[in-house]
Amino acid sequence: MALPFFSPKPTSIRERCRDDAATKLRLRYAPYYHAMEAQSGTTIRLQGRDMVMLASNDYLGLSFHPKVIEAGRTALHQWGTSPTGARVSNGSRAYHHELEEKLAAFLGKEACHVHAAGYLSCLSSVAAFAQRGDTLFVDKNIHSCLWEGIRLSTAEVERFAHNDPADLRAVAAASPGANPKLLVVEGIYSMEGHIAPLPDFLAAVEGLDCFNVVDDAHGLGVLGRDGRGTADHFGVTDRIDIICGSLSKSLASTGGFVAGSRASIEFMRTHGKQTLFSAAISPSQAAVATTALEVMQSEPEHRDRLWENTRRYKAILTSLGLDTWGSETPAIPVVIGDKQRAYAFWQALLEKGVFTVLSIAPAVPPGKDLIRTAISAGHTDTQLDQIADAMAYAKKKAL
Ligand SMILES: Cc1ncc(COP(=O)(O)O)c(C=O)c1O
Numbered sequence: 001m002a003l004p005f006f007s008p009k010p011t012s013i014r015e016r017c018r019d020d021a022a023t024k025l026r027l028r029y030a031p032y033y034h035a036m037e038a039q040s041g042t043t044i045r046l047q048g049r050d051m052v053m054l055a056s057n058d059y060l061g062l063s064f065h066p067k068v069i070e071a072g073r074t075a076l077h078q079w080g081t082s083p084t085g086a087r088v089s090n091g092s093r094a095y096h097h098e099l100e101e102k103l104a105a106f107l108g109k110e111a112c113h114v115h116a117a118g119y120l121s122c123l124s125s126v127a128a129f130a131q132r133g134d135t136l137f138v139d140k141n142i143h144s145c146l147w148e149g150i151r152l153s154t155a156e157v158e159r160f161a162h163n164d165p166a167d168l169r170a171v172a173a174a175s176p177g178a179n180p181k182l183l184v185v186e187g188i189y190s191m192e193g194h195i196a197p198l199p200d201f202l203a204a205v206e207g208l209d210c211f212n213v214v215d216d217a218h219g220l221g222v223l224g225r226d227g228r229g230t231a232d233h234f235g236v237t238d239r240i241d242i243i244c245g246s247l248s249k250s251l252a253s254t255g256g257f258v259a260g261s262r263a264s265i266e267f268m269r270t271h272g273k274q275t276l277f278s279a280a281i282s283p284s285q286a287a288v289a290t291t292a293l294e295v296m297q298s299e300p301e302h303r304d305r306l307w308e309n310t311r312r313y314k315a316i317l318t319s320l321g322l323d324t325w326g327s328e329t330p331a332i333p334v335v336i337g338d339k340q341r342a343y344a345f346w347q348a349l350l351e352k353g354v355f356t357v358l359s360i361a362p363a364v365p366p367g368k369d370l371i372r373t374a375i376s377a378g379h380t381d382t383q384l385d386q387i388a389d390a391m392a393y394a395k396k397k398a399l
Pocket of ligand 1: 117118119120122143145186190215217218245246247248254255256
């Protein structure tokens with residue numbers, strides 16, 4: 001709160017903050033930053049009402065798993081709250097190594113490095129390897145963290161149409177220089193729920209001097225054997241240089257990972273600014289991810305239930321004639337197509353006790369304003385019935 005006797009001199013940036021139209025709009029309609037008052041699995045409490053959470057990335061529903069919770073609690077007592085430093089200096093601990101070794105082995109890579117956020121991991125997966133003079137081939141719809149990594153790398157960028165290997169082939173053919181190339185895609189696209197056709201992408205850059213990075217934040221736990229992800233799903237793990245992602249989705253923690261050859265991970269540890277100069281992930285975050293990784297493999301019923309729920313939810317949306325942008329995975333958008341109606345749809349769902357995320361341009365391509373929803377193994381049959389009723393109501397009210 002500003003003190004009454006303190007009136008800061010106007011500066012351009014102070015005025016920019018005060019007068020920003022997008023911020024004013026956000027605060028007026030308030031679709032974001034809702035602070036939930038309580039949570040138990042897929043049930044959250046908001047403004048005193050219990051609601052179904054239909055927008056979390058807790059795909060396997062492990063964030064309330066007793067073993068996972070216990071692991072976090074034990075680590076907190078054993079190691080304290082934080083390593084309070086970067087890995088390169090005072091922040092490395094045995095639990096980081098344990099998680100990295102287990103993740104690397106699971107993903108079929110030689111080595112792995114974990115960061116305090118998936119955003120950092122995925123950003124670093126581009127920024128640490130690409131340099132000025134390199135050319136990046138980039139799917140147009142990649143996540144913001146990859147774009148930030150691209151910007152920091154100062155490499156040249158060639159975009160290709162979303163999930164379109166033929167366009168990648170054309171773009172690559174038009175960039176014949178002898179300079180190093182790097183392909184950047186996601187495994188499962190977070191907004192669209194599309195699976196990247198990795199074998200076709202690899203074929204499109206075959207024969208080029210091309211490194212590749214796959215952000216599999218949404219593929220881990222969802223696709224592949226035991227949830228090994230998109231590369232494993234297609235059987236191309238050994239042809240992927242870097243698999244990066246988040247610990248905050250199927251692994252029910254927070255943090256991120258970068259997995260690849262030992263040489264590439266050690267290179268990132270030498271040159272990656274985000275790796276060098278940011279504090280390591282906390283003991284409880286690491287322990288939660290390590291235990292969730294074990295549970296994911298020893299209790300396949302969570303993934304079975306996730307896919308069962310996904311099929312049922314997809315059928316609900318299809319029967320209502322809603323546009324799911326061809327999603328093939330538990331990340332399922334409901335595309336509305338314009339801001340006003342998307343907002344009305346989102347509000348109608350909220351009215352019926354279903355919490356979703358309003359995603360409007362520029363976060364999504366123009367004309368693709370949508371409601372982001374994601375299914376979890378934790379959704380019960382009763383919750384799916386409630387979701388079906390809410391979707392029917394929102395369609396009637398908003399479309
Ligand atoms: C594709 C993708 N990559 C990276 C991230 C960043 O992960 P985190 O939220 O754990 O920082 C996200 C999160 O939304 C994502 O969807």
